[in-house]
Amino acid sequence: SAVISQKPSRDICQRGTSLTIQCQVDSQVTMMFWYRQQPGQSLTLIATANQGSEATYESGFVIDKFPISRPNLTFSTLTVSNMSPEDSSIYLCSVEDQDGTYEQYFGPGTRLTVT
Amino acid sequence: DAKTTQPPSMDCAEGRAANLPCNHSTISGNEYVYWYRQIHSQGPQYIIHGLKNNETNEMASLIITEDRKSSTLILPHATLRDTAVYYCIVRGSARQLTFGSGTQLTVLP
Numbered sequence: 001s002a003v004i005s006q007k008p009s010r011d012i013c014q015r016g017t018s019l020t021i022q023c024q025v026d027s028q029v030t031m032m033f034w035y036r037q038q039p040g041q042s043l044t045l046i047a048t049a050n051q052g053s054e055a056t057y058e059s060g061f062v063i064d065k066f067p068i069s070r071p072n073l074t075f076s077t078l079t080v081s082n083m084s085p086e087d088s089s090i091y092l093c094s095v096e097d098q099d100g101t102y103e104q105y106f107g108p109g110t111r112l113t114v115t
Numbered sequence: 116d117a118k119t120t121q122p123p124s125m126d127c128a129e130g131r132a133a134n135l136p137c138n139h140s141t142i143s144g145n146e147y148v149y150w151y152r153q154i155h156s157q158g159p160q161y162i163i164h165g166l167k168n169n170e171t172n173e174m175a176s177l178i179i180t181e182d183r184k185s186s187t188l189i190l191p192h193a194t195l196r197d198t199a200v201y202y203c204i205v206r207g208s209a210r211q212l213t214f215g216s217g218t219q220l221t222v223l224p
Contacts, residue, residue, distance in 0.1 A: 001161075004158075031210055033211055033212075042202070042214040042215060042216050042217060043159065043212075043214040044214070045211050045212070045213070048210070048211060092159075094158070094159075094212075096210060101164075102206070102210065103161050103164070104161065104212055105161065106158030106159045106160070107158050108157060108158050109156075109158050111156075
């Protein structure tokens with residue numbers, strides 16, 4: 001299974017600013033996913049990020065608000081732009097196993113609080 | 116992907132088997148049943164998945180009914196560390212996971 005790390009683990013930010021979250025995987029993976037978990041809620045997919053192509057965003061999420069980079073097969077970033085208190089959530093990245101089982105492994109998450 | 120229905124919460128005594136049900140009556144033939152759990156403040160953890168046969172691994176067993184409209188995740192000897200939200204997910208050709216509200220399992224001492 002893949003080991004995933006995220007930076008920062010948590011942050012408190014002022015409204016109107018932006019935060020970039022990093023996701024690092026210990027092996028090369030094709031598909032990476034970014035999820036948001038609002039307080040007390042389940043996970044919602046933001047976008048799918050494949051290396052070498054533009055990220056695919058889910059309904060309700062746009063590139064201007066959540067730009068994603070995927071420069072190589074082990075790394076991705078998600079930026080939360082022009083933040084408001086409603087963006088306070090846990091942001092998680094996940095990767096799909098490369099052994100054909102399509103299992104997904106999740107990072108520990110980034111807890112973001114916007115004041 | 117098919118929608119799933121789970122009870123919002125369940126309790127289980129430590130050392131006993133925890134049986135978590137999931138209804139997925141609209142599942143189609145090529146869709147798998149996946150189970151994940153999320154311990155408080157951590158990322159979700161993969162538990163097990165299956166298509167139509169019962170499956171067992173070191174963490175749990177998955178029992179899928181013959182008509183595939185429901186399944187049960189069994190933790191054979193629940194411990195306090197199994198307290199978590201358990202998600203039942205039906206997954207077809209889409210590579211992403213669609214999380215429902217899950218079941219909060221509380222293992223009681």
